[in-house]
Amino acid sequence: MKVLTLNFLTCAVKACKTTSASFPLVPKECELVSDTIAPNPTLLTNLLPRVDWPALGSIAVALGFPSLSPLPPTPADLENDTKMMADLHTLLLETQISEGSLVCANCGHEYKVKEGIANFLLPNHLV
Amino acid sequence: MLPTPSTSHVSFDRVYEPAEDSYLLLDTLSSESEKEFLQDRFTHSKPPTSTPPKNSPSPLIIEVGSGSGVVLSFIHAHALTIFGRSDILTAGIDVNPHACQATIQTIRCAEKEQEVSKTSHGFYLGNVAADLTGALRCGEVDVLIFNPPYVPTPNLPSLVGDPKLSAFDADSHLLELSYAGGEDGMEVTNRLIESLPGILSRDRGCAYVLLCAQNKPEVAKEGIRKWGSRWMAETVGSSGKNAGWEKLQIVRIWRESPPISTT
Ligand SMILES: C[S@@+](CC[C@H](N)C(=O)[O-])C[C@H]1O[C@@H](n2cnc3c(N)ncnc32)[C@H](O)[C@@H]1O
Numbered sequence: 001m002k003v004l005t006l007n008f009l010t011c012a013v014k015a016c017k018t019t020s021a022s023f024p025l026v027p028k029e030c031e032l033v034s035d036t037i038a039p040n041p042t043l044l045t046n047l048l049p050r051v052d053w054p055a056l057g058s059i060a061v062a063l064g065f066p067s068l069s070p071l072p073p074t075p076a077d078l079e080n081d082t083k084m085m086a087d088l089h090t091l092l093l094e095t096q097i098s099e100g101s102l103v104c105a106n107c108g109h110e111y112k113v114k115e116g117i118a119n120f121l122l123p124n125h126l127v
Numbered sequence: 128m129l130p131t132p133s134t135s136h137v138s139f140d141r142v143y144e145p146a147e148d149s150y151l152l153l154d155t156l157s158s159e160s161e162k163e164f165l166q167d168r169f170t171h172s173k174p175p176t177s178t179p180p181k182n183s184p185s186p187l188i189i190e191v192g193s194g195s196g197v198v199l200s201f202i203h204a205h206a207l208t209i210f211g212r213s214d215i216l217t218a219g220i221d222v223n224p225h226a227c228q229a230t231i232q233t234i235r236c237a238e239k240e241q242e243v244s245k246t247s248h249g250f251y252l253g254n255v256a257a258d259l260t261g262a263l264r265c266g267e268v269d270v271l272i273f274n275p276p277y278v279p280t281p282n283l284p285s286l287v288g289d290p291k292l293s294a295f296d297a298d299s300h301l302l303e304l305s306y307a308g309g310e311d312g313m314e315v316t317n318r319l320i321e322s323l324p325g326i327l328s329r330d331r332g333c334a335y336v337l338l339c340a341q342n343k344p345e346v347a348k349e350g351i352r353k354w355g356s357r358w359m360a361e362t363v364g365s366s367g368k369n370a371g372w373e374k375l376q377i378v379r380i381w382r383e384s385p386p387i388s389t390t
């Protein structure tokens with residue numbers, strides 16, 4: 001699964017849904033793989049408005065990437081800063097989590113990722 | 128007719144094999160009227176152009192119960208034709224981990240085909256194993272697609288198979304999950320429909336859900352319209368018409384945009 005997927009996931013435990021701590025899930029001991037993807041500035045520009053920037057910053061650090069700027073780049077920033085464009089391209093479009101777990105900061109539940117597929121099926125006592 | 132992605136690599140012993148219901152979804156989503164609806168909602172310029180309007184965020188398309196991946200990979204590969212833009216984000220969810228693997232592979236094959244013919248495709252995020260929309264963040268999904276387990280059955284299978292099952296019984300359990308819908312065949316679909324107001328994006332969210340005649344589709348649509356005056360539910364595709372009964376139909380569920388303020 002691409003790192004960007006984490007922007008759209010939360011803990012599956014009902015009681016966690018209403019707490020802000022259940023997003024983002026924190027990657028733990030993750031193995032990463034990298035796809036090679038042709039530069040796609042249109043995609044990058046149009047997906048950035050829907051990225052929760054502070055959450056992405058904490059995910060990047062947890063995965064061992066350099067920390068992000070405090071504020072998200074504007075489309076103009078992105079166009080003028082080829083390094084930032086390349087870094088975001090790598091983090092958001094090329095990097096996949098293949099193994100590891102995603103942890104809810106509210107309830108502590110760990111969702112395993114195996115062969116790139118995160119498993120959100122809960123044991124019966126948590127449903 | 129847009130080409131249907133290949134699923135010949137999928138083991139149909141434990142993953143739902145594409146059938147009439149899957150193809151009805153493909154036909155409906157690529158019909159002239161749905162292309163118009165989707166392009167109107169997600170692209171304001173007239174299609175097909177590869178440059179989406181500035182500042183219109185990439186739409187997120189989620190298929191729940193992606194199975195072999197035939198529907199998701201079709202939309203993914205034909206994003207430009209269907210949405211008028213190829214910068215869409217796609218992802219699949221299935222309770223069956225083998226189905227998740229199958230979808231990943233089907234998407235990969237479809238992307239290769241597109242690349243060979245030098246045509247575009249969307250951006251695939253991945254598949255997660257989950258119960259319906261339970262792992263999704265609120266208000267993010269722009270288009271949700273669901274071909275549910277819709278056959279009326281006396282019981283519903285449990286979501287997770289007993290680890291003590293033999294390989295054969297484990298596969299049968301997974302196939303049962305793909306069709307068994309409980310009372311009126313609606314127990315799973317009703318849970319999904321109830322989650323829509325929470326998970327669809329406020330301004331652009333819409334859903335396509337397949338229903339069969341035994342599901343009492345008119346009752347389901349009436350129920351959605353009662354959510355509030357902006358909520359709509361209409362049949363936008365059907366197959367197997369016989370004496371006025373559609374055997375299968377696709378219901379589009381969406382919120383009309385509020386009137387544009389002129390001040
Ligand atoms: C009728 S099949 C459709 C498969 C594929 N989308 C197609 O059209 O060919 C239904 C799919 O929903 C999945 N499913 C059943 N219950 C589910 C649940 N509670 N959450 C997620 N997926 C579910 C099944 O595993 C199966 O892959």
Ligand SMILES: [Zn+2]
Nearest residue numbers: 011016104107
């Ligand atoms: Zn939690």
